[in-house]
Amino acid sequence: MATAGKVIKCKAAVAWAPNQPLCIEEIEVAPPKAQEIRVKIVASGICRSDDHAINGTLSNVKFPVILGHEGAGIVESVGEGVQHFKPGDKVIPLWLPQCGTCRACLNPNNNLCKQYGIGKPIGVQADGTSRFTCKGKAIYNFAYTSTFSEYTVVNEIAVAKIHSDAPLEKVCLIGCGFGTGYGSALNIAKVEKGSTCAVFGLGGIGLSVVIGCKEAGAAKIIGVDTNSDKFNKAKKLGATDCINPNDYQKPVHEVLTEMTDGGLDYCFECIGNTNVMTSALMSTDFGSGTLTVVGVAPPTAKLVFDPMLIVTGRSVKGGLFGGWKSRESIPKLVTESMASTFELDELITHKLPLEKINEGFDLLRKGKSIRTVLLL
Known part of the structure:
Protein backbone atom coordinates (compact mmCIF):
# COMPACT_ATOMS: atom_id res chain seq x y z
CA MET A 1 0.00 0.00 0.00
CA ALA A 2 1.07 3.61 -0.59
CA THR A 3 1.32 4.20 3.15
CA ALA A 4 3.80 1.36 3.76
CA GLY A 5 6.92 2.57 5.54
CA LYS A 6 5.39 5.95 6.33
CA VAL A 7 3.90 7.49 9.45
CA ILE A 8 0.09 7.44 9.25
CA LYS A 9 -2.01 10.21 10.75
CA CYS A 10 -5.44 9.01 11.83
CA LYS A 11 -8.14 9.30 14.47
CA ALA A 12 -8.07 7.47 17.79
CA ALA A 13 -9.87 7.62 21.12
CA VAL A 14 -7.24 8.59 23.68
CA ALA A 15 -7.68 8.12 27.42
CA TRP A 16 -5.48 10.87 28.82
CA ALA A 17 -6.17 10.00 32.46
CA PRO A 18 -8.32 7.63 34.54
CA ASN A 19 -12.01 8.36 35.11
CA GLN A 20 -12.27 10.86 32.27
CA PRO A 21 -14.14 10.73 28.96
CA LEU A 22 -12.10 9.53 26.00
CA CYS A 23 -10.95 12.20 23.55
CA ILE A 24 -11.01 11.79 19.78
CA GLU A 25 -7.57 12.94 18.68
CA GLU A 26 -5.42 12.94 15.58
CA ILE A 27 -2.50 10.64 16.30
CA GLU A 28 0.59 9.46 14.44
CA VAL A 29 1.10 5.73 13.98
CA ALA A 30 4.69 4.76 13.13
CA PRO A 31 5.48 2.00 10.62
CA PRO A 32 5.84 -1.52 11.99
CA LYS A 33 9.31 -2.63 13.06
CA ALA A 34 10.68 -6.17 12.77
CA GLN A 35 8.08 -8.89 13.49
CA GLU A 36 5.32 -6.27 13.66
CA ILE A 37 2.18 -5.64 11.62
CA ARG A 38 0.25 -2.42 11.09
CA VAL A 39 -3.49 -2.99 10.90
CA LYS A 40 -6.31 -0.77 9.68
CA ILE A 41 -9.03 -1.38 12.27
CA VAL A 42 -12.51 -1.70 10.77
CA ALA A 43 -14.59 -2.55 13.84
CA SER A 44 -14.10 -2.82 17.59
CA GLY A 45 -16.42 -3.90 20.37
CA ILE A 46 -16.61 -1.99 23.64
CA CYS A 47 -15.83 -4.52 26.37
CA ARG A 48 -16.26 -4.22 30.12
CA SER A 49 -12.50 -4.64 30.49
CA ASP A 50 -11.99 -1.37 28.61
CA ASP A 51 -14.19 0.31 31.21
CA HIS A 52 -12.20 -1.39 33.97
CA ALA A 53 -9.10 0.24 32.51
CA ILE A 54 -10.76 3.66 32.55
CA ASN A 55 -11.99 3.42 36.14
CA GLY A 56 -8.79 1.96 37.56
CA THR A 57 -9.93 -1.61 38.22
CA LEU A 58 -7.07 -2.75 35.98
CA SER A 59 -4.22 -1.29 37.97
CA ASN A 60 -1.41 -1.95 35.46
CA VAL A 61 -2.75 0.35 32.73
CA LYS A 62 -0.49 3.28 31.91
CA PHE A 63 -1.87 6.64 30.77
CA PRO A 64 -2.24 8.25 28.31
CA VAL A 65 -3.40 5.14 26.47
CA ILE A 66 -5.41 3.99 23.47
CA LEU A 67 -7.77 1.31 24.74
CA GLY A 68 -9.73 -1.33 22.83
CA HIS A 69 -8.92 -5.03 22.49
CA GLU A 70 -11.91 -6.60 20.72
CA GLY A 71 -11.24 -5.53 17.15
CA ALA A 72 -10.92 -6.74 13.60
CA GLY A 73 -9.26 -5.18 10.60
CA ILE A 74 -7.08 -5.46 7.53
CA VAL A 75 -3.28 -5.63 7.33
CA GLU A 76 -1.91 -2.36 5.94
CA SER A 77 1.82 -3.23 6.01
CA VAL A 78 4.26 -5.63 7.66
CA GLY A 79 7.67 -5.20 9.23
CA GLU A 80 10.90 -7.03 8.53
CA GLY A 81 10.79 -10.77 9.09
CA VAL A 82 7.01 -11.18 8.99
CA GLN A 83 6.31 -14.24 6.84
CA HIS A 84 2.72 -15.32 7.36
CA PHE A 85 0.86 -12.05 6.83
CA LYS A 86 0.59 -9.69 3.89
CA PRO A 87 -1.22 -6.43 3.13
CA GLY A 88 -4.92 -7.04 2.57
CA ASP A 89 -5.24 -9.98 4.98
CA LYS A 90 -8.21 -9.81 7.33
CA VAL A 91 -7.11 -10.25 10.93
CA ILE A 92 -8.15 -10.12 14.57
CA PRO A 93 -5.58 -8.63 17.00
CA LEU A 94 -4.95 -10.77 20.08
CA TRP A 95 -4.90 -9.43 23.63
CA LEU A 96 -3.69 -12.91 24.61
CA PRO A 97 -0.78 -13.62 22.24
CA GLN A 98 0.42 -17.08 21.23
CA CYS A 99 4.06 -17.49 20.22
CA GLY A 100 3.61 -21.19 19.51
CA THR A 101 7.03 -22.21 20.81
CA CYS A 102 7.19 -21.63 24.58
CA ARG A 103 6.41 -24.29 27.17
CA ALA A 104 2.90 -22.94 27.74
CA CYS A 105 2.04 -22.79 24.03
CA LEU A 106 3.25 -26.38 23.57
CA ASN A 107 1.13 -27.56 26.51
CA PRO A 108 -2.36 -28.53 25.21
CA ASN A 109 -3.86 -27.63 28.60
CA ASN A 110 -2.45 -24.09 28.77
CA ASN A 111 -3.37 -21.06 26.66
CA LEU A 112 -1.25 -18.42 28.44
CA CYS A 113 1.87 -17.70 26.37
CA LYS A 114 4.91 -17.27 28.62
CA GLN A 115 7.00 -15.42 26.04
CA TYR A 116 4.63 -12.53 25.44
CA GLY A 117 1.57 -12.99 27.57
CA ILE A 118 0.15 -12.46 31.04
CA GLY A 119 2.57 -10.82 33.44
CA LYS A 120 4.68 -9.14 30.76
CA PRO A 121 4.92 -5.34 30.54
CA ILE A 122 1.81 -3.78 29.05
CA GLY A 123 1.78 -0.47 27.26
CA VAL A 124 4.68 -0.84 24.84
CA GLN A 125 5.88 -3.10 22.05
CA ALA A 126 8.44 -5.87 22.52
CA ASP A 127 11.31 -3.39 22.16
CA GLY A 128 9.98 -1.25 24.99
CA THR A 129 8.65 1.60 22.84
CA SER A 130 5.26 2.72 21.54
CA ARG A 131 4.21 3.24 17.92
CA PHE A 132 1.67 5.93 18.89
CA THR A 133 2.26 9.64 19.39
CA CYS A 134 -0.17 12.51 19.89
CA LYS A 135 0.63 16.19 20.31
CA GLY A 136 4.30 15.28 20.52
CA LYS A 137 3.73 12.82 23.36
CA ALA A 138 4.08 9.03 23.32
CA ILE A 139 0.79 7.19 23.87
CA TYR A 140 0.73 3.78 25.52
CA ASN A 141 -0.62 0.62 23.94
CA PHE A 142 -3.34 -1.42 25.66
CA ALA A 143 -3.39 -5.22 25.86
CA TYR A 144 -1.05 -5.51 22.85
CA THR A 145 -3.88 -4.34 20.56
CA SER A 146 -5.29 -0.78 21.02
CA THR A 147 -8.22 -1.17 18.68
CA PHE A 148 -9.87 2.19 19.44
CA SER A 149 -7.68 3.62 16.70
CA GLU A 150 -8.10 3.68 12.93
CA TYR A 151 -4.63 2.12 12.71
CA THR A 152 -2.69 0.09 15.24
CA VAL A 153 0.56 -1.87 15.36
CA VAL A 154 0.76 -5.37 16.81
CA ASN A 155 3.42 -8.04 17.13
CA GLU A 156 2.90 -10.89 14.66
CA ILE A 157 2.28 -13.34 17.51
CA ALA A 158 -0.55 -11.08 18.67
CA VAL A 159 -2.68 -11.32 15.54
CA ALA A 160 -4.69 -14.09 13.85
CA LYS A 161 -5.42 -14.30 10.13
CA ILE A 162 -9.08 -15.01 9.42
CA HIS A 163 -11.27 -15.90 6.45
CA SER A 164 -11.15 -13.33 3.64
CA ASP A 165 -14.97 -13.10 3.55
CA ALA A 166 -15.45 -12.70 7.31
CA PRO A 167 -17.78 -9.81 8.31
CA LEU A 168 -15.42 -7.80 10.50
CA GLU A 169 -18.19 -5.87 12.28
CA LYS A 170 -19.44 -9.19 13.70
CA VAL A 171 -16.42 -11.43 14.15
CA CYS A 172 -14.56 -8.77 16.14
CA LEU A 173 -16.53 -10.08 19.14
CA ILE A 174 -14.74 -13.41 18.87
CA GLY A 175 -11.50 -11.69 19.89
CA CYS A 176 -12.70 -11.24 23.47
CA GLY A 177 -16.28 -11.32 24.75
CA PHE A 178 -17.76 -14.11 22.70
CA GLY A 179 -14.61 -16.22 22.67
CA THR A 180 -14.28 -15.89 26.45
CA LEU A 320 -8.73 -16.50 30.42
CA PHE A 321 -10.21 -16.21 26.95
CA GLY A 322 -12.26 -19.34 27.40
CA GLY A 323 -9.21 -21.57 27.32
CA TRP A 324 -8.67 -21.00 23.58
CA LYS A 325 -5.15 -20.88 22.15
CA SER A 326 -5.73 -17.62 20.37
CA ARG A 327 -3.83 -17.75 17.07
CA GLU A 328 -4.93 -21.28 16.22
CA SER A 329 -8.49 -21.12 17.59
CA ILE A 330 -9.80 -17.74 16.42
CA PRO A 331 -9.64 -18.57 12.69
CA LYS A 332 -11.64 -21.74 13.36
CA LEU A 333 -14.22 -19.86 15.43
CA VAL A 334 -14.60 -17.26 12.68
CA THR A 335 -15.20 -20.02 10.13
CA GLU A 336 -17.77 -21.62 12.44
CA SER A 337 -19.57 -18.31 12.83
CA MET A 338 -19.76 -17.94 9.07
CA ALA A 339 -21.28 -21.43 8.90
CA SER A 340 -23.92 -20.31 11.46
CA THR A 341 -22.73 -22.73 14.14
CA PHE A 342 -23.49 -19.89 16.56
CA GLU A 343 -25.14 -16.50 16.16
CA LEU A 344 -23.26 -13.25 16.84
CA ASP A 345 -25.88 -10.79 15.60
CA GLU A 346 -28.00 -11.10 18.74
CA LEU A 347 -25.08 -9.94 20.89
CA ILE A 348 -24.71 -6.66 18.99
CA THR A 349 -27.27 -4.13 20.20
CA HIS A 350 -25.64 -0.92 18.97
CA LYS A 351 -23.30 0.22 16.20
CA LEU A 352 -21.67 3.63 16.51
CA PRO A 353 -18.91 5.64 14.83
CA LEU A 354 -15.67 6.12 16.75
CA GLU A 355 -16.66 9.73 17.49
CA LYS A 356 -19.52 8.45 19.70
CA ILE A 357 -17.38 6.11 21.77
CA ASN A 358 -18.30 7.82 25.06
CA GLU A 359 -21.97 7.26 24.25
CA GLY A 360 -21.14 3.58 23.83
CA PHE A 361 -19.54 3.46 27.27
CA ASP A 362 -22.60 5.18 28.77
CA LEU A 363 -24.84 2.49 27.27
CA LEU A 364 -22.60 -0.19 28.81
CA ARG A 365 -22.54 1.39 32.27
CA LYS A 366 -26.31 1.88 32.33
CA GLY A 367 -26.98 -1.71 31.29
CA LYS A 368 -28.66 -0.62 28.05
CA SER A 369 -26.37 -2.49 25.68
CA ILE A 370 -25.02 -6.00 25.31
CA ARG A 371 -22.29 -5.10 22.85
CA THR A 372 -21.70 -1.81 21.12
CA VAL A 373 -19.53 -2.17 18.03
CA LEU A 374 -17.59 0.88 16.88
CA LEU A 375 -17.26 1.22 13.13
CA LEU A 376 -13.99 2.91 12.30
Whole structure:
Protein backbone atom coordinates (compact mmCIF):
# COMPACT_ATOMS: atom_id res chain seq x y z
CA MET A 1 0.00 0.00 0.00
CA ALA A 2 1.07 3.61 -0.59
CA THR A 3 1.32 4.20 3.15
CA ALA A 4 3.80 1.36 3.76
CA GLY A 5 6.92 2.57 5.54
CA LYS A 6 5.39 5.95 6.33
CA VAL A 7 3.90 7.49 9.45
CA ILE A 8 0.09 7.44 9.25
CA LYS A 9 -2.01 10.21 10.75
CA CYS A 10 -5.44 9.01 11.83
CA LYS A 11 -8.14 9.30 14.47
CA ALA A 12 -8.07 7.47 17.79
CA ALA A 13 -9.87 7.62 21.12
CA VAL A 14 -7.24 8.59 23.68
CA ALA A 15 -7.68 8.12 27.42
CA TRP A 16 -5.48 10.87 28.82
CA ALA A 17 -6.17 10.00 32.46
CA PRO A 18 -8.32 7.63 34.54
CA ASN A 19 -12.01 8.36 35.11
CA GLN A 20 -12.27 10.86 32.27
CA PRO A 21 -14.14 10.73 28.96
CA LEU A 22 -12.10 9.53 26.00
CA CYS A 23 -10.95 12.20 23.55
CA ILE A 24 -11.01 11.79 19.78
CA GLU A 25 -7.57 12.94 18.68
CA GLU A 26 -5.42 12.94 15.58
CA ILE A 27 -2.50 10.64 16.30
CA GLU A 28 0.59 9.46 14.44
CA VAL A 29 1.10 5.73 13.98
CA ALA A 30 4.69 4.76 13.13
CA PRO A 31 5.48 2.00 10.62
CA PRO A 32 5.84 -1.52 11.99
CA LYS A 33 9.31 -2.63 13.06
CA ALA A 34 10.68 -6.17 12.77
CA GLN A 35 8.08 -8.89 13.49
CA GLU A 36 5.32 -6.27 13.66
CA ILE A 37 2.18 -5.64 11.62
CA ARG A 38 0.25 -2.42 11.09
CA VAL A 39 -3.49 -2.99 10.90
CA LYS A 40 -6.31 -0.77 9.68
CA ILE A 41 -9.03 -1.38 12.27
CA VAL A 42 -12.51 -1.70 10.77
CA ALA A 43 -14.59 -2.55 13.84
CA SER A 44 -14.10 -2.82 17.59
CA GLY A 45 -16.42 -3.90 20.37
CA ILE A 46 -16.61 -1.99 23.64
CA CYS A 47 -15.83 -4.52 26.37
CA ARG A 48 -16.26 -4.22 30.12
CA SER A 49 -12.50 -4.64 30.49
CA ASP A 50 -11.99 -1.37 28.61
CA ASP A 51 -14.19 0.31 31.21
CA HIS A 52 -12.20 -1.39 33.97
CA ALA A 53 -9.10 0.24 32.51
CA ILE A 54 -10.76 3.66 32.55
CA ASN A 55 -11.99 3.42 36.14
CA GLY A 56 -8.79 1.96 37.56
CA THR A 57 -9.93 -1.61 38.22
CA LEU A 58 -7.07 -2.75 35.98
CA SER A 59 -4.22 -1.29 37.97
CA ASN A 60 -1.41 -1.95 35.46
CA VAL A 61 -2.75 0.35 32.73
CA LYS A 62 -0.49 3.28 31.91
CA PHE A 63 -1.87 6.64 30.77
CA PRO A 64 -2.24 8.25 28.31
CA VAL A 65 -3.40 5.14 26.47
CA ILE A 66 -5.41 3.99 23.47
CA LEU A 67 -7.77 1.31 24.74
CA GLY A 68 -9.73 -1.33 22.83
CA HIS A 69 -8.92 -5.03 22.49
CA GLU A 70 -11.91 -6.60 20.72
CA GLY A 71 -11.24 -5.53 17.15
CA ALA A 72 -10.92 -6.74 13.60
CA GLY A 73 -9.26 -5.18 10.60
CA ILE A 74 -7.08 -5.46 7.53
CA VAL A 75 -3.28 -5.63 7.33
CA GLU A 76 -1.91 -2.36 5.94
CA SER A 77 1.82 -3.23 6.01
CA VAL A 78 4.26 -5.63 7.66
CA GLY A 79 7.67 -5.20 9.23
CA GLU A 80 10.90 -7.03 8.53
CA GLY A 81 10.79 -10.77 9.09
CA VAL A 82 7.01 -11.18 8.99
CA GLN A 83 6.31 -14.24 6.84
CA HIS A 84 2.72 -15.32 7.36
CA PHE A 85 0.86 -12.05 6.83
CA LYS A 86 0.59 -9.69 3.89
CA PRO A 87 -1.22 -6.43 3.13
CA GLY A 88 -4.92 -7.04 2.57
CA ASP A 89 -5.24 -9.98 4.98
CA LYS A 90 -8.21 -9.81 7.33
CA VAL A 91 -7.11 -10.25 10.93
CA ILE A 92 -8.15 -10.12 14.57
CA PRO A 93 -5.58 -8.63 17.00
CA LEU A 94 -4.95 -10.77 20.08
CA TRP A 95 -4.90 -9.43 23.63
CA LEU A 96 -3.69 -12.91 24.61
CA PRO A 97 -0.78 -13.62 22.24
CA GLN A 98 0.42 -17.08 21.23
CA CYS A 99 4.06 -17.49 20.22
CA GLY A 100 3.61 -21.19 19.51
CA THR A 101 7.03 -22.21 20.81
CA CYS A 102 7.19 -21.63 24.58
CA ARG A 103 6.41 -24.29 27.17
CA ALA A 104 2.90 -22.94 27.74
CA CYS A 105 2.04 -22.79 24.03
CA LEU A 106 3.25 -26.38 23.57
CA ASN A 107 1.13 -27.56 26.51
CA PRO A 108 -2.36 -28.53 25.21
CA ASN A 109 -3.86 -27.63 28.60
CA ASN A 110 -2.45 -24.09 28.77
CA ASN A 111 -3.37 -21.06 26.66
CA LEU A 112 -1.25 -18.42 28.44
CA CYS A 113 1.87 -17.70 26.37
CA LYS A 114 4.91 -17.27 28.62
CA GLN A 115 7.00 -15.42 26.04
CA TYR A 116 4.63 -12.53 25.44
CA GLY A 117 1.57 -12.99 27.57
CA ILE A 118 0.15 -12.46 31.04
CA GLY A 119 2.57 -10.82 33.44
CA LYS A 120 4.68 -9.14 30.76
CA PRO A 121 4.92 -5.34 30.54
CA ILE A 122 1.81 -3.78 29.05
CA GLY A 123 1.78 -0.47 27.26
CA VAL A 124 4.68 -0.84 24.84
CA GLN A 125 5.88 -3.10 22.05
CA ALA A 126 8.44 -5.87 22.52
CA ASP A 127 11.31 -3.39 22.16
CA GLY A 128 9.98 -1.25 24.99
CA THR A 129 8.65 1.60 22.84
CA SER A 130 5.26 2.72 21.54
CA ARG A 131 4.21 3.24 17.92
CA PHE A 132 1.67 5.93 18.89
CA THR A 133 2.26 9.64 19.39
CA CYS A 134 -0.17 12.51 19.89
CA LYS A 135 0.63 16.19 20.31
CA GLY A 136 4.30 15.28 20.52
CA LYS A 137 3.73 12.82 23.36
CA ALA A 138 4.08 9.03 23.32
CA ILE A 139 0.79 7.19 23.87
CA TYR A 140 0.73 3.78 25.52
CA ASN A 141 -0.62 0.62 23.94
CA PHE A 142 -3.34 -1.42 25.66
CA ALA A 143 -3.39 -5.22 25.86
CA TYR A 144 -1.05 -5.51 22.85
CA THR A 145 -3.88 -4.34 20.56
CA SER A 146 -5.29 -0.78 21.02
CA THR A 147 -8.22 -1.17 18.68
CA PHE A 148 -9.87 2.19 19.44
CA SER A 149 -7.68 3.62 16.70
CA GLU A 150 -8.10 3.68 12.93
CA TYR A 151 -4.63 2.12 12.71
CA THR A 152 -2.69 0.09 15.24
CA VAL A 153 0.56 -1.87 15.36
CA VAL A 154 0.76 -5.37 16.81
CA ASN A 155 3.42 -8.04 17.13
CA GLU A 156 2.90 -10.89 14.66
CA ILE A 157 2.28 -13.34 17.51
CA ALA A 158 -0.55 -11.08 18.67
CA VAL A 159 -2.68 -11.32 15.54
CA ALA A 160 -4.69 -14.09 13.85
CA LYS A 161 -5.42 -14.30 10.13
CA ILE A 162 -9.08 -15.01 9.42
CA HIS A 163 -11.27 -15.90 6.45
CA SER A 164 -11.15 -13.33 3.64
CA ASP A 165 -14.97 -13.10 3.55
CA ALA A 166 -15.45 -12.70 7.31
CA PRO A 167 -17.78 -9.81 8.31
CA LEU A 168 -15.42 -7.80 10.50
CA GLU A 169 -18.19 -5.87 12.28
CA LYS A 170 -19.44 -9.19 13.70
CA VAL A 171 -16.42 -11.43 14.15
CA CYS A 172 -14.56 -8.77 16.14
CA LEU A 173 -16.53 -10.08 19.14
CA ILE A 174 -14.74 -13.41 18.87
CA GLY A 175 -11.50 -11.69 19.89
CA CYS A 176 -12.70 -11.24 23.47
CA GLY A 177 -16.28 -11.32 24.75
CA PHE A 178 -17.76 -14.11 22.70
CA GLY A 179 -14.61 -16.22 22.67
CA THR A 180 -14.28 -15.89 26.45
CA GLY A 181 -17.86 -16.84 27.30
CA TYR A 182 -18.34 -19.55 24.68
CA GLY A 183 -15.02 -21.21 25.55
CA SER A 184 -15.68 -21.03 29.28
CA ALA A 185 -18.61 -23.38 28.78
CA LEU A 186 -16.98 -25.71 26.24
CA ASN A 187 -13.29 -25.74 27.18
CA ILE A 188 -13.03 -24.83 30.86
CA ALA A 189 -16.20 -26.16 32.50
CA LYS A 190 -16.66 -28.80 29.80
CA VAL A 191 -20.44 -28.70 30.13
CA GLU A 192 -22.01 -32.10 29.50
CA LYS A 193 -25.13 -32.95 27.55
CA GLY A 194 -28.27 -33.08 29.71
CA SER A 195 -26.68 -31.08 32.54
CA THR A 196 -28.01 -28.08 34.47
CA CYS A 197 -26.27 -24.69 34.30
CA ALA A 198 -26.66 -21.21 35.76
CA VAL A 199 -25.03 -18.07 34.37
CA PHE A 200 -24.60 -15.14 36.77
CA GLY A 201 -24.44 -11.90 34.78
CA LEU A 202 -26.09 -11.64 31.37
CA GLY A 203 -23.82 -9.16 29.63
CA GLY A 204 -21.96 -9.97 26.43
CA ILE A 205 -19.75 -12.60 28.07
CA GLY A 206 -22.56 -14.16 30.11
CA LEU A 207 -24.80 -14.47 27.06
CA SER A 208 -21.91 -16.08 25.20
CA VAL A 209 -21.68 -18.61 28.04
CA VAL A 210 -25.39 -19.29 27.50
CA ILE A 211 -24.68 -19.96 23.80
CA GLY A 212 -21.87 -22.32 24.80
CA CYS A 213 -24.04 -24.22 27.29
CA LYS A 214 -26.72 -24.63 24.64
CA GLU A 215 -24.14 -25.84 22.11
CA ALA A 216 -22.94 -28.40 24.67
CA GLY A 217 -26.49 -29.74 25.06
CA ALA A 218 -27.33 -28.58 28.58
CA ALA A 219 -30.89 -29.46 29.53
CA LYS A 220 -31.48 -26.44 31.79
CA ILE A 221 -29.76 -23.07 31.49
CA ILE A 222 -30.76 -20.48 34.10
CA GLY A 223 -29.80 -16.85 33.57
CA VAL A 224 -29.29 -14.78 36.74
CA ASP A 225 -29.20 -10.99 36.62
CA THR A 226 -30.55 -8.02 38.56
CA ASN A 227 -31.55 -6.40 35.24
CA SER A 228 -34.67 -8.24 34.07
CA ASP A 229 -34.57 -6.39 30.75
CA LYS A 230 -31.90 -8.86 29.65
CA PHE A 231 -34.10 -11.92 30.08
CA ASN A 232 -35.76 -11.93 26.66
CA LYS A 233 -32.38 -11.84 24.95
CA ALA A 234 -31.03 -14.60 27.19
CA LYS A 235 -33.99 -16.85 26.41
CA LYS A 236 -33.64 -16.18 22.70
CA LEU A 237 -30.03 -17.35 22.90
CA GLY A 238 -30.79 -20.52 24.83
CA ALA A 239 -31.65 -19.83 28.47
CA THR A 240 -34.54 -21.99 29.64
CA ASP A 241 -35.23 -19.85 32.72
CA CYS A 242 -34.20 -16.45 34.09
CA ILE A 243 -34.37 -15.11 37.63
CA ASN A 244 -33.74 -11.76 39.28
CA PRO A 245 -32.30 -12.20 42.81
CA ASN A 246 -34.12 -9.01 43.88
CA ASP A 247 -37.46 -10.73 43.31
CA TYR A 248 -36.91 -13.19 46.17
CA GLN A 249 -36.85 -12.94 49.94
CA LYS A 250 -34.32 -15.77 50.26
CA PRO A 251 -30.69 -15.95 49.00
CA VAL A 252 -30.39 -16.76 45.32
CA HIS A 253 -28.42 -19.95 45.97
CA GLU A 254 -31.39 -21.32 47.90
CA VAL A 255 -33.72 -20.42 45.03
CA LEU A 256 -31.49 -22.16 42.50
CA THR A 257 -31.02 -25.22 44.71
CA GLU A 258 -34.78 -25.63 44.94
CA MET A 259 -35.19 -25.14 41.19
CA THR A 260 -32.68 -27.89 40.41
CA ASP A 261 -33.44 -30.54 43.05
CA GLY A 262 -30.33 -29.97 45.12
CA GLY A 263 -28.01 -27.81 43.05
CA LEU A 264 -26.64 -27.17 39.58
CA ASP A 265 -24.02 -29.14 37.70
CA TYR A 266 -22.33 -25.97 36.45
CA CYS A 267 -22.39 -22.32 37.49
CA PHE A 268 -20.61 -19.42 35.78
CA GLU A 269 -19.78 -16.08 37.43
CA CYS A 270 -19.47 -13.45 34.70
CA ILE A 271 -19.48 -10.26 36.78
CA GLY A 272 -16.24 -10.10 38.76
CA ASN A 273 -17.93 -9.86 42.18
CA THR A 274 -16.50 -12.14 44.86
CA ASN A 275 -19.79 -12.28 46.78
CA VAL A 276 -21.53 -13.49 43.63
CA MET A 277 -18.75 -16.05 43.11
CA THR A 278 -19.45 -17.52 46.54
CA SER A 279 -23.18 -17.49 45.90
CA ALA A 280 -22.65 -19.24 42.57
CA LEU A 281 -20.47 -21.88 44.24
CA MET A 282 -23.18 -22.49 46.85
CA SER A 283 -25.69 -22.93 44.03
CA THR A 284 -23.90 -25.97 42.66
CA ASP A 285 -24.52 -29.58 43.63
CA PHE A 286 -22.70 -30.15 46.92
CA GLY A 287 -21.06 -33.39 45.75
CA SER A 288 -20.11 -32.70 42.17
CA GLY A 289 -20.93 -29.14 41.10
CA THR A 290 -18.45 -26.90 39.28
CA LEU A 291 -18.07 -23.13 39.52
CA THR A 292 -16.24 -21.47 36.64
CA VAL A 293 -15.05 -17.95 37.45
CA VAL A 294 -15.13 -15.84 34.28
CA GLY A 295 -15.53 -12.31 35.64
CA VAL A 296 -12.46 -10.25 36.57
CA ALA A 297 -12.56 -8.93 40.14
CA PRO A 298 -10.71 -5.80 41.31
CA PRO A 299 -7.03 -6.46 42.17
CA THR A 300 -7.66 -5.93 45.89
CA ALA A 301 -10.59 -8.38 46.05
CA LYS A 302 -10.27 -11.66 47.93
CA LEU A 303 -12.43 -14.74 47.49
CA VAL A 304 -13.23 -16.21 50.91
CA PHE A 305 -15.57 -19.13 51.54
CA ASP A 306 -16.09 -22.08 53.89
CA PRO A 307 -13.68 -24.89 52.83
CA MET A 308 -16.47 -27.40 53.41
CA LEU A 309 -18.10 -26.07 50.24
CA ILE A 310 -15.42 -27.88 48.22
CA VAL A 311 -14.42 -30.67 50.62
CA THR A 312 -17.67 -32.44 49.76
CA GLY A 313 -16.83 -32.55 46.05
CA ARG A 314 -17.47 -29.20 44.45
CA SER A 315 -14.74 -27.71 42.27
CA VAL A 316 -13.73 -24.20 41.25
CA LYS A 317 -12.23 -23.44 37.85
CA GLY A 318 -11.12 -20.36 36.00
CA GLY A 319 -9.39 -19.35 32.82
CA LEU A 320 -8.73 -16.50 30.42
CA PHE A 321 -10.21 -16.21 26.95
CA GLY A 322 -12.26 -19.34 27.40
CA GLY A 323 -9.21 -21.57 27.32
CA TRP A 324 -8.67 -21.00 23.58
CA LYS A 325 -5.15 -20.88 22.15
CA SER A 326 -5.73 -17.62 20.37
CA ARG A 327 -3.83 -17.75 17.07
CA GLU A 328 -4.93 -21.28 16.22
CA SER A 329 -8.49 -21.12 17.59
CA ILE A 330 -9.80 -17.74 16.42
CA PRO A 331 -9.64 -18.57 12.69
CA LYS A 332 -11.64 -21.74 13.36
CA LEU A 333 -14.22 -19.86 15.43
CA VAL A 334 -14.60 -17.26 12.68
CA THR A 335 -15.20 -20.02 10.13
CA GLU A 336 -17.77 -21.62 12.44
CA SER A 337 -19.57 -18.31 12.83
CA MET A 338 -19.76 -17.94 9.07
CA ALA A 339 -21.28 -21.43 8.90
CA SER A 340 -23.92 -20.31 11.46
CA THR A 341 -22.73 -22.73 14.14
CA PHE A 342 -23.49 -19.89 16.56
CA GLU A 343 -25.14 -16.50 16.16
CA LEU A 344 -23.26 -13.25 16.84
CA ASP A 345 -25.88 -10.79 15.60
CA GLU A 346 -28.00 -11.10 18.74
CA LEU A 347 -25.08 -9.94 20.89
CA ILE A 348 -24.71 -6.66 18.99
CA THR A 349 -27.27 -4.13 20.20
CA HIS A 350 -25.64 -0.92 18.97
CA LYS A 351 -23.30 0.22 16.20
CA LEU A 352 -21.67 3.63 16.51
CA PRO A 353 -18.91 5.64 14.83
CA LEU A 354 -15.67 6.12 16.75
CA GLU A 355 -16.66 9.73 17.49
CA LYS A 356 -19.52 8.45 19.70
CA ILE A 357 -17.38 6.11 21.77
CA ASN A 358 -18.30 7.82 25.06
CA GLU A 359 -21.97 7.26 24.25
CA GLY A 360 -21.14 3.58 23.83
CA PHE A 361 -19.54 3.46 27.27
CA ASP A 362 -22.60 5.18 28.77
CA LEU A 363 -24.84 2.49 27.27
CA LEU A 364 -22.60 -0.19 28.81
CA ARG A 365 -22.54 1.39 32.27
CA LYS A 366 -26.31 1.88 32.33
CA GLY A 367 -26.98 -1.71 31.29
CA LYS A 368 -28.66 -0.62 28.05
CA SER A 369 -26.37 -2.49 25.68
CA ILE A 370 -25.02 -6.00 25.31
CA ARG A 371 -22.29 -5.10 22.85
CA THR A 372 -21.70 -1.81 21.12
CA VAL A 373 -19.53 -2.17 18.03
CA LEU A 374 -17.59 0.88 16.88
CA LEU A 375 -17.26 1.22 13.13
CA LEU A 376 -13.99 2.91 12.30
